[in-house]
Amino acid sequence: MASKLTEDLIYEILSVVEEIPPGKVSTYGQIAKLIGRDKNARLVGKVLSQADYYGQYPCHRVVNHxxxxxxxxxxxxxxxxxxxxxxxxxxxxxxxxxxxxx
Incomplete structure (x- = not known):
């Protein structure tokens, strides 16, 4: 089943990123797991690469595994x-x- 990138999904990902505290990092996979999409780490990366279109989010706190x-x-x-x-x-x-x- 292909993942459909909807605005709701984008904001779901960004809301998790917004919760990462200063001085900590998260991984793409960790964020995917938190939103119930364990195998969609690349989708998280895609959304974060375009996050500037949706506002200011601490995307710099997200790294790979x-x-x-x-x-x-x-x-x-x-x-x-x-x-x-x-x-x-x-x-x-x-x-x-x-x-x-x-």
């Missing part, structure tokens, strides 16, 4: 550093130390 930064989001690292997010290397946050724990 390994803590890798989004490849086409040059400001992400600086924003995370400003919040005190620890990094393992130049492109990966230390997910074990800063993952949002619900």
């Amino acid at each position: 390994a803590g890798r930064l989004a490849p086409h989001f040059p400001e992400q690292k600086q924003r995370l550093l400003e919040e005190g997010i620890p990094f393992k290397d130049a492109n990966h946050v230390d997910i074990k130390r800063c993952q949002w724990d619900l």
